[in-house]
Each structure stands twice: as C-alpha cells, then as structure tokens.
Amino acid sequence: MSTEKKQAEQIKEISGVNPLKCMKCGKCSASCPSYNEMDIKPHQFVSYVQNEDIESLVNSKSLWKCLSCFACVERCPRDVKPGKLIDAARQIVVRQKGQDYLLADEIPELLDPDVPQQLLVSAFRRYRR
Amino acid sequence: MQRIGVFVCHCGSNIAATVDVKKVAEMALMEPGVVHAEDYQYMCSEAGQARIQEAIKEKNLTGIVVCSCSPRMHENTFRKAVERAGLNPYMVEVANIREHCSWIHKDIEEATKKAVILMRAAVAKVNLNTPLKPGESRVTKRALVIGGGIAGIQTALDIADAGYKVDIVEKTPSIGGRMSQVDKTFPTLDCSACILTPKMVEANAHENITIYTYSEVENVSGFVGDFTVDIRKKARSVDMTKCTGCGVCQEKCPSKKTPSEFNRGLNNRSAIYTPFAQAIPNVPVIDREACIKFKTGKCGLCSKVCQAGAIDYDQKDEIITEKYGAIVVATGFDMIKLDKYDEYAYSQSKDVITSLELERIMNAAGPTKGHLERMSDGKPPKEMVFIQCVGSRCSDDRGKSYCSKICCMYTAKHAMLIRDKYPDVNVTVFYIDVRTPGKNFDEFYRRAVEDYGVNYIKGQVGKVIPQSNGKLLVRGVDLIDQKQIVKEADMVVLAAAIEPNPDVRKIATMLTASIDTNNFLTEAHAKLRPVESPTAGIFLSGVCQGPKDIPETVSQAGAAAVKAIGLLAKDKLMTNPCTAHSDELLCNGCSNCANVCPYGAISYEDKEVNDHGKREVRRIAQVNSALCQGCGACTVTCPSGAMDLQGFSNRQILAEVDAICR
Amino acid sequence: MKYSYYPGCTLKNKAQDLDAYARVSAKALGFELEEIENWQCCGGVYPLGSDEIATKLSSVRALNDAKEKGQDLITLCSACHHVIKRVNDDMKNVDDIRNRANNYLQLDEPYAGETKVLHYLEVLRDVVGFDKLKEKVVNPLTGRKIGAYYGCLLLRPGKILQFDNPENPKILEDFIKAIGAEPVIYGYRNECCGGYVSLKEKEMAKNMCDNIVANAKDMGAEMLITACPLCMYNLNKSTDSELPVVYFTELLAEALGVKEEVAGK
Structure with a gap:
C-alpha cells in the first residue's frame, strides 16, 4: 500500500468519517467562517481523502485555519463531519517528529497581558503533538 | 405416499451461476416420495411449464416442488400449470433458491448446500399436502376514496365514470387539496384553480359520487370486496341542506384571528369559514375552538344574519357506516416543519418563507391579492434568494432521506413568474443539483435561465x-x-421537503396497509404493482405512495381507479383456502387466539361435543373463513394445539423443520 | 444543593471574575459549588481523534470524582464544559474509549459516563428556574440592551451537548430577561470568534470578531455577555471597542445585589 493510501485510511480511521457519504452540496463551505483563509476548501477535504491526495492536504494551510467551530458538522445534511476530517489530517502532521506548528520559543512574542490560559492550552493541543 | 416431482430452475444465470442446479436435482431423487427430478433453464416459461405437465402425466405425479424464485413471483404460475394437468393447485410448493440463496451467496458450494436443504424442506412439506378448494366471497360494488385532493378526485371520477358508486372522505371543509393552494402549474404555467375547479365541480355533480367533507375515517373492518367503514362526519354547525353559500356569516363573524390554514398562516380567517372562494361544498363550517358562541355562550351573530336559518349550534358529529368493495388511499402530503432548520432563520424572520407560502402570496386570492411583497413590511422585494433541498436528501436526523422531486421544477416556475411580472427583481437560486426528468421539464428550467435571467448558483x-x-x-x-x-x-424562499400527511399512519393501521420508514405507503411490488398495497383491496393514489407532481399524480390516480374497477367488476372473489380451523376436542376456550387475531375472524360458541364417549357442552373457538387471512398468529398462540392452518399445518411446518435439521 | 465544581485553568487566573461572581451568586440562589480537589486542566479543546485517550483522562478523573461523591458536575467556562461533556458522552457511548480509559485509570469501579455534566446556565434554567431567578433579582438591569454571545463551544455539536437549539438558542436571552434587561437577538451570536487561532493569526480572529460585533451593534446591542474567557479575549480585540463584553456571572451578581461581596469590587 502506498504511503498516501495508508495515510488516507489513517485519516478515515482517526476521524471516523466516511467520505462516500458526501453529496457535494457545499453547505460546509457556505458555513465556514475561515473559508476565505483556506486554500483547500471544506467541501474539498472529502475529495482529497477519497482521491488519496494526502500530500496536498497535509501541506495545505487550511489545516491551521480550521477553528474546529463545528458549524460544518452541525449543518452537514449527510452527517459527513468535514471538521473532523481536517483535524485528522492535522494529527497526521503533528504526530510526526518535528512537525509542530507552534514552538515553545515563539510563545513569548505572541503573548499579551490579557491572553487567557485557555488560549495557550488550546493552541498547544491543536498545533502540537 | 405421494409421488413427487422436483423441478430445479436455472433462472438464466440468476440461480445457475451460484447454485449447482444439477446437483440439487440429483439430491432430490434421494428424498422420500420423489420419483422425478430435473433442471431447466426457465421453469416459468411455456416450455418449462409444459415439462411439469408432461411429467405429471407420464409419472403420475401427485405433488410438485419447484426450486426457483420467490413464491410471490411465480407460485400462481405453477399452480395454474399443474391445475391444467389435472392436479390440485395446492399440491405445489416453491423452494425459494433465488432470493433466499443464489442472490445472497457467493460461494457455489455453500449456496448449493443451502439450496438442497431448502428443496428437502419443500419435499417434506408436499409429502403432507392435501388438496384444498378455495371458497367464494361477494364483492360490494362501491369504492371509498380517502382524501379529496387531485389524486382522490381523479380516482373517484374514473371509478364513477365506469359506473360504480364512490364516496370521497375529506378531512378539511372542502375538497381540492394542495393543488387548490397552488397558483400556477409547471411546465405550462396554466392556472391551477382553472384546471382543478372543473374537476371539483364534476365530482360534486356526478351521480355516482358522494362527498363527505369535514369527515374522517374512524374504523375499518372486513376484507377485500367486503370492507365495512365507519366515517365520522364532524359537526359543521351549518345545515348543508339549507345553506345557500351567500357568505354573509363569514363577513359578520367577529372572531377573525385564527390563522388561515389555506393561506398557510399568512393571514387570518373568521371562526365560521369556507377555506377558499371555490370551496366545494360551498358551505362554511364553524371552528368551535375559535367561535365566541361556543367559547362563551354569547354572540350568535352568524345565526342572526343567516337568511336561510342554516346555522345549527347543536349539530352533533354523525357516524356513517358503509360497505365498500375497494378502498383507495389518497391522503397526500404536507411540507415538513422547519423548526430544525433555524440556520435559515425561518422562525426569526417573516421574510423567510416556504415555497407553498410563496404560492399563496403569488395567488390573486391570497393574503396579498397576488402582489409580491414582504410579509414583514409589505414592501416589494428587489433581491430574492431561493434555497433548494431544505430537509430533502438528508441522512442526518433533521431531514428526509429522499428527494422531494417537485421542488426543482416549482422553483424554476416561481423564478420565471417573478422575473416575468417584476423584471426589476433579481432572483438567485442556490441548488445542489437541478433535477428535471419529465416531458418539457429541462426545457422549462433552461428557459428560466436563458430567457428570464434567473441566476442559478451551484452550492448550498x-x-x-x-x-x-x-x-x-x-x-x-x-x-x-x-x-x-x-x-x-x-426575501428568502425555502424549498422545504414534502412528507406524507401525518394522518396516514393512523389510516394505514386501520387498513393493515404497510408503510415505510418515511411514512409513505408501500406498494405490492415496486415495479409491477405500483398502485396496489400488499393488503388486498387497498389501492394507492398520489403522494401518499411517494413524491410526485400533478401529472404523475393524475396518471397514478387513474391507474388506481382501474385496479379498483377491476375488483368491483367481479361478482365473486375466490378466497384463500389456507385458513385456520380449530379442533373442537382440543380447544379449551381460552380466548388467546381471538385476542391475537388481527382480522376479528375468531368467535366462540357453546357446542356439545363428544369427547371419547363423554358428551358435554364446551366453549369452542370458531373461525370465520371469509375473514381469516391465514396469517397463522392463532396457531402459534394456541396453548393446546387446537388451532391449525390449512396448507400450513403444524405437522407440515414441523416436517419442514425436521428436514432442515436433518 | 451541592455540586462538584470544575473551575478550570483560566478561571483561576485571567478569568477570576467569572468564577468569583458565580460563587457569590450561587450562594444567593441557594446552591453550593464544591471545588473538585486536585482537578487537572481539561486541555481547552476536545481531542477529536477517535484514537486519543490520554488527552481525555483529566476529564474522566474529574467526572469520576463527582460520581464518587454522588454529585452533578458543574462547569462555567464554555471550553471546560465542552470538553468534559463530550468526554462524558464518549465514556457513556463509545466502547473503545471507555475500555481503554478505564484500563489506564484502574479506578475502583470503572467509569461509564454516570455523572451528569451541567453548565452553570443549565442549573439556572433547569434547577433554579428563570422564573425563580427573576423573583430573587433585587437590582433589575432595566433598560439595558444586551446581546448574548454563545460562540461555538456551548452549542455544537448539538446532538452531544444537548444544551440548546444550536441554530437559535435562547438560554442566555431568557437569562437576560430574568435579570430585567432586554435581550438583543442577532444572527452572529453562534458564529465562531476565532478561538485558538487568535494566538498565531491575530488578524484573522479580529476580522471574525468584527463581523460579530458589527452585527450585534446593528441589531441594537449595547453590551455583550459571554461564558467563555477566550471569546471575551477575542471580542475585546475587535476593532470596535465601544461595545463592552462582560461575563454573564457579573451581571447575575449585580442583579442579585451581591456584586460587592466579591473582594475589590
């Protein structure tokens, strides 16, 4: 099995999403507050996994723009959960050594006096292994 | 001992590709009683049937086993074939080695093993079969149509034109149904009322049709050809024989705050009302929940202004009991409630409306007299957005799994009509797919795009x-x-999914007609018997069976009528001889069987019996074989084994089980 | 009534107000918050991966602690609430997660989602009752036009959180009515504020909050309330800083006349 095929299977496994359920209505992309920031759009996550183009997906900046706000999950008429799919792709990346999106060293300059602890723990959870 | 012939069908490759049919025939010859076995490509063909008939004559066969498809498909074919060769038709058993075996297995060895077992069970049963003779029952030459929309009206007209009496039972105060709420119809854009009202008038005037409006079916008993139905005629509080339909009562009625059902709640109606101007009958009803007289005892204004003296506050519900040979269900549909789709702000803004509400707004007799305007402030819109598939094609628990089928076309119609009448209004349609299968349908949709400049956007x-x-x-x-x-x-217009009228569950239960997970009534066969319910004598007309538009509904209504006429044209029906009977020496009169019988076929009588020389009077179960449908519930419930089913006796069933377990 | 209380990391630091006002208000309303001993941080975001176990354990420990005391578990921070409720749902309904978490924790008795998780607002609605709350208000906030900001964490996924209608919630509006003010309904109240993205993508989060604040102002809000420290942080960073954002508990304490009991106020 090719690496990408393996990774595609892994993404389906981690996310629990069956991409075949998607009917390509685009309601996820219509709901996404980060749409304009993303290069690969929410409704496309599904086809990238289906076509096993994981290389493009894991290099996409969409991984770091998704807010896990679950608007796409809540409104999807086919119960596909695109937000879980992109999180699984993010997991594929951060679980590899040295692939953290947030480094401890960059923290000081990102801080301001009002930053709530919650922001730091959340970002660490999402961006790092 | 029987002399049994076993005939194994290839069904082309349907069976033969997965089951070793020669092996099954070979193994059959080793079964007790089997004196002949063969396999053939299509047993149901003329040649196949001829082979059975020849074998019966040549080998003096007394019982036949056909290993083929489901008995639902061809049991009748083979029964008739053996009858023509002089054998009692009930001496045939079908072993289903297609649906139950070849279609669901891949491994040839496993499938063949199972086919042999199924064959053995059938042989074991035929060994105990006895010739049976069907009885006869009469046919009441009158049909009942439940629902007075276009489906019900068309079915009733066709049955009535064939010379049979028909009654229409309609829940609301007028016939007409959803079609009466529609403004224009696709793809011809003719006025809905203009083509519907002549049919309503014709039904009303037809000598063979009786219309019960403001009425509901309350109870159904009996069986095909001989149903007995109780109809509740709700108190109208207006004497239909006296009312002239002048409408003064409605004008004068001081209670005018009830949302109009006909106008989908977009405006209000009076407590005494006819739903719309062309209502049939043109006799109002008093909504007793809204009427001041009924609520407080004071008022009575309608009675005072009625010149004809037709108002009758003391009128009571009336139960009409009538016999019918056939029943047609035409209960129609409604739009789904949108409370689970708050992202579209339907509950938050008056300017977010459903398509059916838009029909009323576009209609000259509607709440805005046909002017396109916002329900919030009465201003004319400049930008209109249509959203398709709201609640259709969903696999979550908010919507319906099916395509509602009519929305793509009516939205194209709405868009076109708006652009035609108000060229300065921009219309945008958000769609997932545009589905336009149907005569002149895609051309219609393209006209909306090309000639009327409707902006179609693919996306939700x-x-x-x-x-x-x-x-x-x-x-x-x-x-x-x-x-x-x-x-x-x-303004935003939502193409909300349609769903069967919620009352259909209650009606289906009364009729013992089956219903699917979406509350659509199930056909007897999806392709070959699409207008019949699996329950004999029950026929399906219109959206109660599945989403469809007006022309499809009318065609299906006609088809249902033909099926009903085919039944009513018969003087007598052959009844199924596979009915239950009780052994009076074993019956202890416990009533368990009567309690489980879904057809009310079992009663009890005190009867003198001779139990091994001892004479005594006992309470014994009696089966009315005209009512018994042979379901077998009583036989498995009976604690003493007194109930038995002809053609499926306890001995036969056990012999089958033994054969399977051998 | 005594509840197990899970304050979470931020309420012990940057969001002490949210916590302190909740405690004095609870006392005034007749219920008690008993802080879970040695609670550990929930992690701030729910680990979505079906194979993530270790990151869910801190929630399970808190849930089990409440179970052993026979108490319902109350949270206040939207994020803690979201994480703990979803982990609880996993422990109840997902065999694999339940088995693996229990194998790891080796509790006296396996935990299987027995604890009821409530947000403070749910206690106000379902236990105290907004009618009763209204009766206890001594200082009604009459005339104030308040927009409720829900964000995402309290509402979605609706099937699991079972908190309110995720597309048209009303619990905060009912709360606003109960304390005598006027709720302002606006469409963006359940749109995301940017969440954790605001750490690295400040501009992006600011844009999103600008939309929210603009819509709330357009519909007539003079103030926003929230239950989430991160939402508050992000909303305060929006371009338009005229619209004050406060924790709902602050207004609750004010309406109940117990605001001064919080030290330094």
Missing part, C-alpha cells in the same frame, strides 16, 4: 442572518466559482 446556503435594515444576509457558496457568497436579500 449555510446561514441566513436578519439585519436591522430588514434585509437578510445570505451566506452561501458558489462551488463552480469557488467562492463564498454573502448576499443581501429582501
């Missing part, structure tokens, strides 16, 4: 956000242009 809407300036912010996506679209609209 995610959210509708009301703003302080009264406009609605629509956030959707354009999947072709790959961009999120944020658009200000004055």
